[in-house]
Amino acid sequence: MFPGLTSYLPTILAGLAGAALAALAGVPAGALIGSTLAVASVSALGAKVGLPNGLRDLAFATIGVSLGSSVTEEVFGQIGTWGISLAVLVLSLIATVLTGRMILTRGFGLDPQTATLASSPGTMSNAVAIAAEGTGDATAVMFLQLTRLLALVILVPPLAVALETSETTHALVQTEMSLPALAGLLLTALGLGMIGSRSGLPAASLLSGMVISSSAHAVGLVHGATPAWVIFIALTLTGAVLGARMSRVTIRQLRRFAVAGLSTVATALVVSLLFAAIAVEMTALPFNQIWIAYAPGGVEAMAAIGLSLGLDPAYVAIHHFARIFALIFIIPIALKL
Numbered sequence: 108m109f110p111g112l113t114s115y116l117p118t119i120l121a122g123l124a125g126a127a128l129a130a131l132a133g134v135p136a137g138a139l140i141g142s143t144l145a146v147a148s149v150s151a152l153g154a155k156v157g158l159p160n161g162l163r164d165l166a167f168a169t170i171g172v173s174l175g176s177s178v179t180e181e182v183f184g185q186i187g188t189w190g191i192s193l194a195v196l197v198l199s200l201i202a203t204v205l206t207g208r209m210i211l212t213r214g215f216g217l218d219p220q221t222a223t224l225a226s227s228p229g230t231m232s233n234a235v236a237i238a239a240e241g242t243g244d245a246t247a248v249m250f251l252q253l254t255r256l257l258a259l260v261i262l263v264p265p266l267a268v269a270l271e272t273s274e275t276t277h278a279l280v281q282t283e284m285s286l287p288a289l290a291g292l293l294l295t296a297l298g299l300g301m302i303g304s305r306s307g308l309p310a311a312s313l314l315s316g317m318v319i320s321s322s323a324h325a326v327g328l329v330h331g332a333t334p335a336w337v338i339f340i341a342l343t344l345t346g347a348v349l350g351a352r353m354s355r356v357t358i359r360q361l362r363r364f365a366v367a368g369l370s371t372v373a374t375a376l377v378v379s380l381l382f383a384a385i386a387v388e389m390t391a392l393p394f395n396q397i398w399i400a401y402a403p404g405g406v407e408a409m410a411a412i413g414l415s416l417g418l419d420p421a422y423v424a425i426h427h428f429a430r431i432f433a434l435i436f437i438i439p440i441a442l443k444l
Contacts, residue, residue, distance in 0.1 A: 118156045121149045122347035126339070135264035136415040138339050139408070142346025143260050150354035157351045158344065164304075164312040166344035168296040170411050171316020173333040173341070174424035176284065176324055189425060192386050192397060196426055197433050199382035199401050203228045204441050206378055207371045211251075215367040218243060223441045225251035228375055228403030229427075230309040230434045242442065247364060253352055254368030255375065259404035260349060262376070264412055267395040267402075284331035292329065295319050309431055313410060317424045338414065345411050375403035392422075400426035 125145025129137035150156045207226025211217040217225070221243035224234040231252040238245035296316040303311030323329040383398040390397070399413045400423050413423035 115158055115162070117149065117154055118146055118158055118347050118351060119344075121145045121154075121156070122343050122350070126343040126346060130339075135268045136260075136342075136412045138342035139346045139349075139411050139415055140261060140264065142343045143257070143350040146347045146350025147257070147353040148350075150350065156347075156354050158348055162344060163348050164297060164300055165293065166341045166348065167310065167312040168293050168300060168316040169333065169337060169341035170345065170414060171313040171318075171424075172289065172292045172296060172320040173316075173338050173414055174410060174420045175317040175320025175322075176329075176332050176420070188390050188392065189422065191389050192392065192400070192422075193426065193429050195382055195386040195389065196401055196429060197437075199379055200228060200430065200433055200437055202382065203375050203378045203403050204437060206374050208441070210370055210374055211367060214370065217247060217367070219444075220442055221247050223438065224248045226371055226375075227252075227434055227438050228255075228379075229409070229430050230438075231256060233307075233309040233435070234438065237438070237442075250361075250364045251368045251371060254364070255372050256349060256404060256408060257353055258369065258372045259376075259402060260346075260408050260412070262372075263399070263402050263404060263409070264416060266376075267399055267412075267416060270395050270398065282331040283334045284329060286334075288329045288331075289333060289337070292316070292320050292323060309435070314428060314431065317428055321421070321424065342411050342415055345408070349408060372403075379403050393418075396422060399423060 122142035122145055125141035125143075125148075126138040127141070129141025129144075131137075134140055146156050204223060204226045207228075208219060208222040211222035211225060212219055221238070224238050224243050225248050227234045234252060235245065235249050237243075238248040293316070296312060296319045299315035299319065300312030303315060308314065320329070379398060379401040383394060383401045386392070386397045386401070387394050395416075396418045399409065399416065399418055402409050402412075404412070410423060410427045413427075414420060
């Protein structure tokens with residue numbers, strides 16, 4: 108699964124060092140942010156960074172399994188309230204895409220197709236794949252998506268903590284899942300994720316992990332939460348993946364698209380905050396819990412942030428699951444407008 112793993116050791120070690128330092132410093136979502144910045148810094152110094160796809164998928168599947176472990180029979184009693192929140196989420200996604208496209212076309216002269224794909228608040232791999240097939244400027248889409256991803260990974264956790272208005276930390280199941288049970292869920296998730304990836308499903312390993320884990324926990328086949336040390340490693344590897352993606356950015360791209368990328372990030376943050384405030388009034392759910400579910404970052408990154416901040420994993424999992432499928436329908440429609 109991990110051929111030539113030794114060539115990836117610099118990335119792994121940099122990620123672990125950054126994650127440990129950030130966690131010790133008390134940085135919100137420290138493992139994720141520290142690893143991302145450390146690997147991006149190593150890349151900027153000229154080192155070759157990256158992780159094998161198998162290790163990346165294992166990290167994403169672990170996050171999915173961890174999120175799904177909080178789905179129990181009691182969760183289904185909240186579906187009515189969450190349904191309202193999910194409806195507002197879809198409106199938030201539409202508004203984010205349309206406002207981002209307007210800014211990039213009118214303010215920076217990008218064509219509508221490129222602007223639409225660059226404004227997609229999640230499923231980066233899907234947006235880049237569409238661009239690579241000849242829709243819009245693939246280079247611009249890649250850079251703007253990467254800018255959004257890195258900025259939000261750094262900005263969202265401290266903002267969520269600063270905006271916290273009530274006690275929202277979700278008490279996870281105290282007992283830990285047995286390692287054999289965890290291994291079984293991960294193997295199943297990786298198998299289904301492989302099938303989903305071949306079918307073009309974005310974040311397939313993360314989604315399969317959520318579905319398998321939530322189903323097993325809901326019917327009582329598996330009990331307990333993912334061990335904390337496993338979550339730490341998964342967040343560290345996810346951060347390393349995000350940091351390695353930044354190595355694709357060139358100085359020329361940075362000069363050309365930096366302001367445009369930051370403008371779309373700022374706009375997307377404002378839109379998500381506004382719709383989160385609307386959802387709070389309609390559901391009375393905690394503000395920062397809703398906002399993390401609405402935050403316009405990559406699905407893997409935002410799900411990892413929600414997990415690391417201790418927010419209700421079931422709520423975050425269901426909303427990011429819905430986000431992926433909503434965007435799969437929204438983006439093609441927006442491209443035809």
